[in-house]
Amino acid sequence: MTLHHPAHNNAATTVTLPETPEQSEAPHPATLVHCQTLPYEEAWNLQRAYRAERAADRCHDLLLLVEHPPVYTVGRTTQDQHWPGEARLAEETGIPVIRTERGGSITYHGPGQLVGYPILRLTEYCPGPKAYVRRLEEVLIDTLAEWGITAHRRERLPGVWVGGDRPFKIASIGVRISQGVTTHGFALNVCPDLTPFSHIVPCGISDCRVTSIAALIDTAPEMRLVQQQVATHFAERFHIRWAETIESPPLASLMEHADGHLIPAPIHAAFTSKERPDD
Numbered sequence: 001m002t003l004h005h006p007a008h009n010n011a012a013t014t015v016t017l018p019e020t021p022e023q024s025e026a027p028h029p030a031t032l033v034h035c036q037t038l039p040y041e042e043a044w045n046l047q048r049a050y051r052a053e054r055a056a057d058r059c060h061d062l063l064l065l066v067e068h069p070p071v072y073t074v075g076r077t078t079q080d081q082h083w084p085g086e087a088r089l090a091e092e093t094g095i096p097v098i099r100t101e102r103g104g105s106i107t108y109h110g111p112g113q114l115v116g117y118p119i120l121r122l123t124e125y126c127p128g129p130k131a132y133v134r135r136l137e138e139v140l141i142d143t144l145a146e147w148g149i150t151a152h153r154r155e156r157l158p159g160v161w162v163g164g165d166r167p168f169k170i171a172s173i174g175v176r177i178s179q180g181v182t183t184h185g186f187a188l189n190v191c192p193d194l195t196p197f198s199h200i201v202p203c204g205i206s207d208c209r210v211t212s213i214a215a216l217i218d219t220a221p222e223m224r225l226v227q228q229q230v231a232t233h234f235a236e237r238f239h240i241r242w243a244e245t246i247e248s249p250p251l252a253s254l255m256e257h258a259d260g261h262l263i264p265a266p267i268h269a270a271f272t273s274k275e276r277p278d279d
Contacts (some may be wrong), residue, residue, distance in 0.1 A: 001104070006103060007247075016056070018179065025234070027235070027239050027241045028061060028081070028124060028125075028239065028243040029240070029242045029243035030061040030062060030076075030235075030238075030240040030242060030243060031060050031061070031064065031242070031243065032062075032063050032065070032231055032239070032242045032243070032244070032245045032246070033062060033065065033068040033245075033246045034224075034227060034247050035064065035065065035248060036066075036067060036070065036248050037066070038066045038067070040068050040069075040073065040083075040109065041098070042114075043068065044100070045065055045119055046064065047064070047183045047184070048118060048144055048183070049178065050062050050064075050119045051183050052182045052279050053127035053183050054119050055121075055179040055180065057200075060243060060244070061119060061121060061240065062118070062120075063117070063118050063119075063234055064116070064117040064119070064186070065114065065116050065227045066115050066117070067110075067114065068110060068113070068115060069110070069111070070095045070096075070109070070110040070111070070196065071096050071097075071098060071100070071109050072089060072093075072095055072096070072099050072106060072107070072196070072200065073099075073100045073106065073109060074098065074099045074100060074106045075100055075102050075103055075107070075174050076100075076101065076102065077103065077105050077204060078106045079105070079206065080267050081199045082104050082105050082106050082204045083199075084199070084200075089199060092199055093196055093199055095110075095266075098209060100174075100184070101183075102174040102176045102183075103175055103184075104172070104173070104174035104200075104203055104204070105201070105204025105205075106200050106201070106202070106203075106204065107174070107187065107200075107202055107203055108202070108264065109187060110196060111192060112189075112191040112193065112212070112214075112220075112223070113187050113190060114187070114188045114223060115185070115187045115188075116186045116188075117135075117183065117185045118182055118234075120180060120181065120238070121181055121244055123180060124214055129177055130213075131221065132175065132177075132182065133158050133173055133175065135237050135238065136185070137153045137159070137160055137173065137188075138233075139230065139233045139238075140160045140171045140188055140230075140235050141153070141160055142236070142237070143188070143233050144170065146229050147216075147221065149170075149213065149216055149217070150218070151170060152167075152242045155169070158172075158173045158174075159172045159272070160173075161178065162211060162216065167175065167188075168209045168210060168212050169203070169208055169209065169211070170188065170207070170213070170216075171186055171187060171188040171189065172186065172187050172202070173185070173187075177275045188213075189210065189211065189212035190213050190214055190220075190223065190226050191220035191222055191223075192212060194210055194212060195217070201256035202277075212262075238275065263266060
């Protein structure tokens with residue numbers, strides 16, 4: 001795997017929003033949560049809590065936007081050839097490894113990467129998981145266009161890419177759907193250190209090259225601005241309105257906001273490489 005800086009288009013690309021049946025309806029109310037740095041385990045506990053609340057119709061749909069401290073997450077389709085193994089990877093990098101329930105293979109999260117966790121009742125927005133992943137890709141493509149970066153999807157390779165014959169991956173997507181409600185989501189490389197990707201096969205894709213907004217435009221965008229852009233395009237693509245915005249709250253406050261009686265559960269899920277990804 002190599003880390004390079006592909007050329008990018010300096011002219012912003014206009015993306016036409018698709019016509020969907022719900023466009024004639026009132027936007028769905030939803031909650032936007034802006035966090036700063038949140039450990040992966042705490043973000044997953046928060047997703048579990050809100051998923052239970054959303055499945056019981058006790059809260060609106062929600063988008064959680066965060067950054068994580070350095071962590072590798074191992075998805076359900078991770079194979080031996082995608083990584084050196086948990087002990088060796090931790091020894092080589094000093095970065096913890098967490099096994100997760102999401103679809104996809106192993107990836108890296110860290111400072112400078114914008115991670116989005118939508119907790120949505122899927123049938124209100126998309127006919128199924130594949131359409132959902134495509135719409136998430138559209139949100140990220142729209143956001144990158146704001147920075148003059150022309151991005152695209154690739155068939156059978158969920159995520160967002162830039163460049164031509166040998167494209168670079170700039171955003172990854174791995175989702176899970178349970179009780180009809182989505183968890184996990186997307187990760188957009190804004191200005192992270194890309195070195196940790198060199199110790200794995202990112203997303204299980206051979207010769208996968210990764211890049212970031214900062215690498216493409218030679219400056220580090222303000223994370224808060226990128227969060228705002230993602231939130232705007234997410235609302236457009238999913239036809240929602242932000243009925244409530246929660247700013248940088250502590251985890252305890254968020255858990256209480258969801259439902260005080262929910263107890264966070266451990267996230268070290270059983271790992272089976274034979275399971276299909278949700279995307």
